[in-house]
Amino acid sequence: MLHPLRTAAVAALAAAGVAGAAVLTFTGDDGRGQIIDGLGPIAPVALTTQHDCSALLKYYRDQAAEVVGPYGLGGNGMLGGMAVTADAAAKSGALPNAMRAGGDAAGSAPTTPDSTTNVQVAGVDESDVVKTSGDLMVSVVNGEVRTTRLAGADTATLATWKPAEGVAQSVVLDGDRAVVIGDRNGGIPLGATKLRPMPGGYSAAVTDLTVLDLSDPAHPRPVRRLELSGTRSGEARLVDGELRLALTVRPTGITWKQPVYPDWTLPGEQAKAEAKFRRSEKDATDANRQLIKKSKIENWIPAGTVTELDAAGQATGPAVHEPLLDCENVAIPDKFSGLGTLAVLALDLRADAPLTTWHSTGVIAEGSTLYATADHVLIATSLWNARPVDATSSGLRFAPSPSVTEIHRFDTPPRQQPSYRASGEIKGTLLSQFSMDEQDGYLRVASTTEGSFPGDDVASSGGPTPTAGASQGRVTVLKVNGRELQPVSTVTGLGVGEQIRGVRFVGDVGYVVTYRQTDPLYTIDLSDPEHPQVRGELAVLGYSAYLHPAGAGRLLGLGQDGTTGGRSTGLQLSLFDVSDLRAPQRLDRVGLDQAWSDAEGDHHAFTMVGDLVLIPYTQWTSSDPVKDPSSSVAPEDSVPLRSRFDAGVIAVRIEADGIGTPATLRPIANGAVSFDSSGPLSSKLQRLTEATPLRTVVHDGTIYTLTTAGVAAHTSTTFSRLGFAEF
Secondary structure: OOOOOOOOOHHHOOOOOOOOOOEEEOOOOOOOOEEOOOOOEEOOOOEEEEOOHHHHHHHHHHHHHHHOEOOEOOHHHOOOOOEEEHHHHHHHOOOOOOOOOOOOEOOOOOOOOOOOOOOOEOOOEEOEOEEEEOOEEEEEEOOEEEEEEOOHHHOEEEEEEOOOOOOOOEEEEEOOEEEEEEEEEEEEEOOOOOOOOOOOOEEEEEEEEEEEEOOOOOOOEEEEEEEEEOEEOOOOEEEOOEEEEEEEEOOOOOOOOOOOOOOOOOOOOHHHHHHHHHHHHHHHHHHHHHHHHOOOHHHOOOEEEEEEEOOOOOEOOOOEEEEOOOHHHEEEEOOOOOOOEEEEEEEEOOOOOOOOOOEEEEEEOOEEEEEEOOOEEEEEEEEEEEEEOOOOOOEEEEEEEEEEEEEEEEEOOOOOOOEEEEEEEEEOEOOOHHHEEEEOOEEEEEEEEOOOOOOOOHHHOOOOOOOOOOOEEEEEEEEEEOOEEEEEEEEEEEOOOOEEEEEEEEOOEEEEEEEOOEEEEEEEEOOOOOOOEEEEEEEEEOEEEEEEEOOOOEEEEEEEEEOOOOOEEEEEEEEEEOOOOOOOEEEEEEEEEOEEOHHHOOHHHOEEEOOEEEEEEEEEEEEOOOOOOOOOOOHHHHOOOEEEEEEEEEEEEEOOOOEOOOEEEOOOOOOOEEEEOOOOOOHHHHHHHHOOEEEEEEEOOEEEEEEOOEEEEEEOOOOOEEEEEEO
């Protein structure tokens, strides 16, 4: 439903009574698990949609009453420390059943002179700390937004803007409108105005969206702020001017009763103090159950506050409070998945008044990993298991399960209401958004399990034989069947005893890297998605944390080199020949000792445009002090430890048969800085550390490096430095 602004909506949500609530339940045909291609027993993930706010409120209250404890619902809404009796959990449906099983890559066009943000799916932009439009750069550094005109040696910052509340963390750009995104945590009032505070009072997390008018880049003008209760699941996505993001909001606005701590130090009074404390815990739990009984729907449903801003970023009138979800658009899982509400929002940035209306849908679950195409959003959540508090207690402790991941798919048609489509389960946990990929109606998911499971038929899966109890990687293929994301095939036994460290799906092929001491790169043929096969395996020292397609039959791997004992030794970029899936080979590699790159864990820091690869790096090295033979003093006490710091960008070109000679682009220094680690930092070192590279972009034949202190410019031909524009 499209939400117009309204100020009294929340008050109208909590209608009394549950009679007449319409309930839609989606389950399998017979409600039982089934064996599919050696996957083991599969139990469909069913969700129920309550078409009445009072029925939805009853669900929240009933579930919370079962798991609440003397400290409320735990830190940030997590329930990991909350105890509940086994009988009560079974009655509420919170106990798990028996163990169950559970786009095309975006590459830079080789002839494109300018680079764009490195994203997972072509056509789906992702929020980041830098965006460009022609010669205009919009960046977010140290909580501030800057506009910069890219002009080689004459590059200059045009303006700096800082939000009046919170901090800026990332940005998306659509025409002359930018949306600045930031997170605030820890007891900050929602509805940042004294005129109209957010109902419910305080939230553990707030996500801020601010529209900036950049029609005059030298004078960015804030227009409007939308404050959202909740924590983002991954970065926001932008598709043809429509911003999409997922939020998890946890119960807010309830001041939990706390137990009273007695004086434990009185001699001979420990037993009485212990008994008094236990009574106090029980009293606090009882009181918290009463608070839950009195809770209202606005304590559970995520909400937003819209504030119009003047040129200085100050509110021009009362803030308007708005629920993000209608009750009928909130789905309830049949298995307890936490009390967070996961909301998927779509906001049209090309509307006349962006951020004042939105489309939304949601599910009661804790969101974590987000993957998005132009038409779908998939969110991985943790199935919550009940575990004994201790060996002598019948109480249970609820926590996310490390062995099962639930995946929820939402359809996101352009500028229409997102809708929940289907859910499914897989075994294991995901590494990142690259663990999921969709092609031709099939979802491919890579996960790491804690060990092999009863019911796994590895002989038919096409993978190596796993060892019982050992961790391993696996790839599960799922397809929508009604309201179920149904697993149709799997590959198991990838990297037995290891964990997945890198994954990428490119067309009909999946690449999975596992690591403990060496880096097995597995090639998986997914051309027949219902019968995938591991075709090849290549073991090299170290591992690749980020994989990037580099043209037909080529794959780049960025990560760490290593020893035979599994110790990381420094940054490593590898070029693999994967034209023959049965015999992958490493054609070439370049490395930098004792260095690392943000691109290993954040793909936005990796840039490839044409045959040019740019990788920001940081390097700390040290030399061990030499002991004086005539001295009895330990060398570390007698000789200062010499250290060396370097930061820059590695620039290489990918050639037909290997990697070209690397060049080092340094924003402000001609080389590394050595220093005495026991002495004060030199101004040169401080300056170098302040100019640590964050991102690189290419425009009109020039490489621009965004750092924490300014923007550096280098030629893309000779890599010579043109200048440095300070912030």
